[in-house]
Amino acid sequence: MNRHKSLWLVGATALVLSLTSPVAAARSASDPARQTLPAGDGWASEGTGTSGGAKAVASRVFTVTTWEEFRAALAVPGTEPRIVKVRGTLNATAAGCSAFEAPGYDFGRYLADYDPAVWGLDTVVSGPQEDLRAASAQAQGKAIKAYVPANTTVVGVGKGAGIVGGSVQIQGVDNVVIRNLTVESPLDCFPQWDPTDGATGAWNSEYDSMVVYGSTHVWIDHNTFTDGAHPDSSLPSYYGEVYQQHDGELDIVRGADLVTASWNVFADHDKTLMIGNSDSAGATDRGKLRVTLHHNLFKNVIERAPRVRFGQVDAYNNHFVVPASGYAYSLGVGQESQLVAEKNAFTVPAGVGVGTILKKWKDAPVTTAGNLVNGRPVDLLAVHNAEFPDEILRDGAGWTPTLRTRVDDPRAVPGVVDHRAGAGRLC
Structure with a gap:
């Protein structure tokens, strides 16, 4: 090949690249699976930022339609960037609770053995049926937990993608993005009866919808968390207590750090979002649990929106729609927490005291500024302290x-958040 032809080919190639690279870049920017957390967007943007699997090569992009395919895609070896696209609804418990039952487990027998009239309320349950219940629960836990590796983006395709009955575990890894999924709270098939819990005993369940455990740089965006077809109101009662089969919707615990949760919907749930799971976890949590919550909709949730221990948590531009009955609180101030709650909007029905929006669990400072209740400015801290003089915050x-990219006037928050938060609404 002569020199002139070689130069012509080099020039032509450069021209093609110069013409096509902006198009490729535009496609990448518009593809939710390739989008990265914007610079300055909450704590997850600190340091190296959060990109998940945005740079995944074609061989590490997986499209899954079943729970088994989902777990298999996450289990592919290697920490190179990967993208897992979820199409449709993945059902982690399609076979039903009976698939997890240990041989010999009998719920009727369990109820008979541990009836408070027989067992009493002073001793933790034990014996063959409790052992079989625990074995059954272990089998369920093994089947419904999916572990997300480092440098991964999990994204729903279109408006109908989601997970039913599964628990997404982000444990001990860095750089994870979860977007555009409707996640229905897993239903614990085998809650444990604890006669010593409270004055009359209680049923305790396992399995959060999503857990960030000891992980860093995590972006949770445009997801919908819900109890779906199994709200607490549908659950039966035994021994006079609700047979509680739900745990949390999102937990950020055990040294997790640098997390941004944006534009999500948390709906119709009791214990919703916990940041820090123990007052005694200072050795692992102190200086960590830095979390940003912005433009999320908390609709008809009873408590923990969030409850905070230790962490520097920035909660701004969220919309809290308080339920008319059963409401406990929204913002829980706990052990060594440093919660900043600014420019949020609260919609509170008649009969619910505004002072209950804040809850003091332990003595810790809190910043509240620029918040609206039913469209009017309210000093949440002053109102709480006036209503609860024995629980002064x-x-x-x-x-x-400082890590905020978009801050809306709180008067605009209900309209903006209600119409743009949740799965199926990625811009």
Whole structure:
């Protein structure tokens, strides 16, 4: 090949690349699976930022339509970037609870053995049926947990993608993105009866919809968390107590750090979002649990929206729609927490005291500024302290958030968040 032809080919190639690369870049920017957390968008943007699997090569892009395919895609070896696209609804418990039952387990027998009239309320249950219940629960846990590796994006395709009955575990890894999924709370098939829990005993369940455990740089965006077909109102009662089969919707615990949860819907649930799971976990949690919550809709949730321990948590531009009955609180101030709650909107029905929006679990400072209740400015801290003089909260979390990209006037928050948050609404 002569020199002139070689130069012509090099020039032509450069021209093609210069013409096509903006198009490729535009396609990448518009593909939710390839989008990365914007710079400055909450704590997950700190340091290296959060990109998940945005740079995955074609061989590490998986499209799944079943729970088994989903877990298999996550289990492919290697920490190179990967993208897992979820198409349709993945059902982790399609075979039903009986598929997890240990041989010999009999719920009727369990109820008879541990009836408070027989067992009493002073001793934790034990014996063959409790052992078989625990074995059954272990089998369910093994089947419904999916572990997301580092450098991964999990994204729903279109408007109908989601997970039923599964528990998404982000454990001990870095750089994860979860987007555009409707996640229905897993139903614990084998709750444990604890006669010593409270004055009359209680049923306790396992399995959160999503858990961030000891992980860093996690972006949870445009998802919908719901109890779906099994709200608490549909659950039966035994021994006079609700047979509780739900745990949390999202837990961020055990040294997790640098998390941004944006534009999600948390709906119709009791214990919803917990940041830090123990007052005694200072050795692992102190200086961590830095979380940003913005533009999320908390609709008809009873409590923990969120409950905070230890972490510097920035909660701004969220819309809280408080239920008319059963409401406990929204923002829980716990052990060594440093919660900043600013420019949020609260829709509170008549008969619910505004002071209950805040809940003091332990003495810790909190910043509340620019919040609206039913469209009007309210000093949440002052109202709480006036209504609950025995639970005085201290003003001033001791830090000022800087990692914010978009801050809306709180008057606009209900309209903006209600119409744009949740699965199926990616811009």
